Amino acid sequence: MKYMLLIHSGAVDERGGAPACTVGDWMAYDKAVRDAGIHVSGESLADLVTATTVRVSPTGERTVTDGPFAETRELLGGFLVIDVPDLDAALDWAARCPGSRDGGAVVVRPVADFGA
Secondary structure (H helix, E strand, O other), X not given: OEEEEEEEEOOOOXXXXXXXXXXXXXXHHHHHHHHOOOEEEEEEOOOHHHOEEEEEOOOOOEEEEEOOOOOOOOXXXXXXXXXXXXXXXXXXXXXXXXXXOOOOEEEEEEOOOOOO
């Protein structure tokens, strides 16, 4: 079954990265996911300042705002889609993710299969 891991950083350093996670941590995790044969897709998102938010009112009026939400404490840094046997396996992989450390979180959601 496919699960999406939404990787949120709880804290950001002056370079926009999670201070408790090194590049080596992410490379090791990526290698482990690929070596396990469960990698489907994944991307790291560009710098937060490139974010744009779109909202549409009930009347259809579109509002576009540059940047992230000011009230948000966590930052979505990227995602990973894995194909594992069940939720328990997905949770195990989420717990191993460097993004789950130091105030970060990994949200695990099943990928809908409309063909089933």
